[in-house]
Amino acid sequence: MTAKANKNDGILCVPIMDDMTIYNAQSLKETLLGYCHAGTQELQLDLSAVAEIDSAGLQLLLLLKAEAQKRGFTLRLLRHSEAVIEIFELLKLGMYFGDPIVIPANWKKS
Amino acid sequence: MSDINPALETFSQEVDELLAAMEEALLGLEGTPDDADCINSIFRAMHTIKGSSGLFGFDDVVAFTHEAETVLDRVRNGERAIDAELVSVLLACKDHTAQIIQHFLFNEDEPLPESLHQQSRALIAQLTGQSAAVGGMPSTQEEKADHFEVDDNTTDSSDNWVISLAFKQNALRNGMDPLSFIRYLQTLGKINEVIITMPTLPRIEDMDPEDCYLNFKIAFSSNADKRTIEDVFEFAEDDCDITILPPNSRQEHYLQLLADLPEDQVKRLGEMLIEIGALTEKEVAHTLNEQCADDNLDTKPLGEMLVDKNILQQPVVEQALKKQEAVKQKVNKESNYIRVDAxxxxxxxxxxxxxxxxxxxxxxxxxxxxxxxxxxxxxxxxxxxxxxxxxxxxxxMVQIGETFTRFQRVVHDVSKELGKQIQLQITGGESELDKTVVEKINDPLTHLVRNSLDHGIETPAERLRAGKPEKGTIQLNAYHDSGRIVIQISDDGKGLDPEKIVAKAVAKGLVKQDQVLSKSEIYHLIFEPGLSTKEEASNLSGRGVGMDVVKRNIEALRGSVSVDSELGQGTTVTIHLPLTLAIIDGFMVEAQKERYIIPLSMVEECVEMNSDEWQIDDTQHYVNLRGQVLPYLRLGDFFHKNKKHTHTQRESLVVVRFGEAKAGFVVDELHGENQTVIKPLGKLFENLNGIGGATVLGSGDVALILDVQGLIQHAKKQVNPTLALSSSV
Structure with a gap:
């Protein structure tokens, strides 16, 4: 199981436990798609455990964001991992997702 | 003065020098009021001080010197006369300028004292003759803007490379990670903005997470050139459509480079753009491929496609095209033909x-x-x-095309005259051949074309009845074939009727009633004198004089002509001509210690054997060559009639062919091929029988070039007429 949901009043908090890469993009998509149903009002993704993210993973996040806007629920990304922050920086995506990014104190930019 | 920074120190020195020069010039003007050099140097002083002061932000100096400069500019342009009064005002201005600059140099941040301000205004009033109140401030602003304009431009935020990456569906599966390319791109410059679009994104349910839907548009600032940036994406090429649009500042750069391109040869648009770095080879190749793949008839030119595809900005393409045109014209002018005296x-x-x-x-x-x-x-x-x-x-060598195109007019006029619809198609007009040959082939060609027009192509009514298009076609074609040029005149008319030709030939006594002739032999009969298949002669052709003349003319050029026809389908006349008349490949033989050259193209075979093995019939004058009757000529006897000589034991027979006629030359020795430079014979020898020219051999000896056609005729005459006919046809 890549992710485990905590359900609370239409707010889903899902920690992503795995890398977001092409290798598990398929299962990740299935999982995420599963949360996109009528009852969902807010989907929170905890990205702290994402040690690696590539274009396929990024693509899924973008897709989910678009889907959220379409279906009218909120997507929140929480606790971005270093890997996630790095590509958000690279592609100036912070503004697009609009979630506060907390840069950890021991942040080291490679 | 100790704490003045070095730049200001330089400025101060420069001002001192300039003002000194100005003073000197002003004083010089008192003597020679119209000295342009003096006026220029005064103007330069004010102008330079204005510029430098602007750099240091000395607005008041700028304001003042600006007024002085304006007046001096008018003086320079002859709009204002310089007189003693103006000179004295200018001298005062010079002193005043020195004063206010001193003030700024030593009291950096203090504003100009009111006294100096007043003096400025007074002097300006004197200079311009206007009221002092219209002082400098507005123009100061203007000037300031002028000076800093350059800086503004370089920091323009829109001055970015725009890189568009459209990844294909399988990019991710093929192991591409678009992000890694963008990461690498960072090493070359600064990514200012990224826009991610997913134009082909399906519904989330149908989306395959292993497909790539990502398109990137990246605003990128870098000093790298286009090649380098393109190389970043080298490995992505197959899985990604990449366009790299250079920033606007590059445009200027490219335009400059375009202007600097040497104008020595015409290059293709793509090549030019690659040379200046505006395009990369890959982009050009790719666009050209696309252009070719486009089946549309009105394919866009390369330049337009480049602009459409956002690879390059319009102005650069336009400039390149202009440059190309300019170079073309220049080169054309230069590479124009040189007229040389023949x-x-x-x-x-x-x-x-x-x-x-x-x-x-x-x-x-x-x-x-x-x-x-x-x-x-x-x-x-x-x-x-x-x-x-x-x-x-x-x-x-000249192209035969010009000769061909002349027939357009002939065809047009004649078809009108005859009430036929005929078009002329020309191919191979770029084939080259010797100018003399071109000149001499003109008449035979005209004749053949007229023949086609008159006899070949039917009237529109006839054509429709025969199920052919109303409009007839005559084709003129030329091509090179193994050192010779081949000219074809073909029409899609009614063709030659072999039976008619044979009937006519029999009537004329050219062939016997029961003689069996091959098709090509029959067609060849039309070249016999007095044979025309047209019942009544028109004013164009059909009188039976002509084809034989055509043949003779062509053979005089050492060429040959043949006809092929299909009844009802059309006729093709094929002419073979040597490319040049000056130098030929010859075949050298020897008879009675005299050397002769036979044009190699006419030599059919050589037979060398003991004379007693030959079946020579001396009385009938023919030789039996493998059962074939062949007229022959002993070259030695022919050219040395009065000489008594002995036949050597071994003799050789050279079988020559001219057109369809064959004959054998009996010679003493064969010497083989030889490059023969044809030397025309002098007037005196022009009409010699059997000799067409002469050549000088390496040894210095003269060898005669045989007129094969004449000799064959001669050989045939000696033979019993009935035998000659059967061998020649």
Whole structure:
């Protein structure tokens, strides 16, 4: 199981436990798609455990964001991992997702 | 003065020098009021001080010197006369300028004291004759803007490379990670903005997370050139459509480079743009491929496609096209033909001929003395001489196209006259051949074309009845074939009727009633004198004079002509011509210690055997060659009639063919192939029987070139007429 949901009043908090890469993009998509149903009002993704993210993973996040806007629920990304922050920086995506990014104190930019 | 920074110090020195020069010039003006140099140097002083002061933000200096400069500019343009009064005002201005600059240099941040301000205004009033109140401030602003304009531009935020990446569906599966390319791109410059679009994104349910839907548009600032940036995406090429649009500042750069491109040769648009770095080879290749793949008839030109595809900005393409056009014109002007006196050219060809001969002579000596070390040098030189010969002969070559196009008019006029619809198609007009040949082929060609027009192509009504398009077609075609040029005149008319031709030929006594002739032999009969299949003669053709003349003309050029036809389908006349008349490949033979050259193209075969083995019929004057009756000629006897001579034991028979006629020349010895430079015979010998020209051999001896056509005729005359006919047809 890549992710485990905590359900609370239409707010889903899902920690992503795995890398977001092409290798598990398929299962990740299935999982995420599963949360996109009528009852969902807010989907929170905890990205702290994402040690690696590539274009396929990024693509899924973008897709989910678009889907959220379409279906009218909120997507929140929480606790971005270093890997996630790095590509958000690279592609100036912070503004697009609009979630506060907390840069950890021991942040080291490679 | 100690704490003035170095730049200001330089400024101060410069101002001192300029003002000193200005003073000197002003004083000089008192003597010679119209000295342009003096006025210029005063103007320059004010202008430079204004500019430098602007850099340091000394607005008041700028304001003041600006007014002075304006006045001086008018003086310079002759709009204002310089007089003693103006000179004294200008001198005052000079002093005042020095004063206010001193003030700023030593009291950096303090504003100009009111007294100096007043003085400024007073002087300006004196200069311009206006009221002092219209002082400098507005213009100061203006000037300031002027000076900082350049800086503004360079920091323009829109000055970015725009890189568009459209990844294909399988990019991710193929192991591409778009992000890694963008990461690498960072090493070359700064990514200012990224826009991610997913234009082909399906519904989330149908989306395959292993497909790539990402398109990137990246605003990128970097000093790298286009090649380098393109190379970043080198590995993504197959899985990604990449366009790299250069920033606007690059445009200027490209335009400059375009202007600087050398104008020595016309280049293709793509090449030019690659050269200046605006395009990369890949982009050009890619766009050209696309252009080719586009089946649309009205394909866009390369430049337009580049702009459409956002690879390049319009102005750069336009400029490149303009440049290309300019170069084209220039080159055209330069590479225009040089008109050379034909006589000079002829002289050159003659010299080359001599060169070929002396080359052969040298060869002879080298072989004779067995100088192996000279051999290499001699071979190299022979090659060079051959090249020179070919090039020199090339000079006389002209395209046959011009001759062909002249027939457009003929076809147009004649078809109107005859009430036929005929079009002329020309192909191979770029084939080249010797100018003399072109001139001489014109008449026979005209005749053949007129024949096609008159006899070949039917009237529209007839054509429709025959199920052919109303409009007839005549084709003129030329091509090179193994050192000769082939000219074809073909029509899609009614073709030749073999039966009619045979009937006519029998009536004329050219062939016997029961003679069996092949198709090509029958067609060849039309070249016989007095044979025309047209019942009544028109004013164009059909009188039966013509085809034989055509044939003779062509054969005089050492060419040959043949006809092929299909009844009801059309006729094709094919003419073979040598490319040049000046130098030929000859075949050298010897008879009675005299050497002769037979044009190699006319030699059919050589038979060498003991004379007693031959079945020569001396009375009937023919030789039996494998059962074939062949008229023959003993060259030795023919040319040395009065000489008594003995036949050598071994003789050779050279079988020559001219057109369809064949004959044998009996000679003593065969010498083989020889490059023959044809030397025309002098007036005195022009009408000699059987000799067409002469050539000089390497040994210095003269060899005669045989007029094969004449000799064959002669040989035939000696033979019993009935035998001659069967052998010649």
């Amino acid at each position: 006589a000079k050219l002829g002289y050159l060809i003659n010299l080359v001929g001599e060169l070929v001969i002396s080359g052969a002579a040298m060869r002879l000596m080298v072989d004779k003395h067995g100088l192996s070390d000279v051999d290499d040098v001699a071979s190299t030189m022979s090659h060079l001489v051959e090249d020179i010969r070919d090039t020199a002969l090339q000079l006389r």
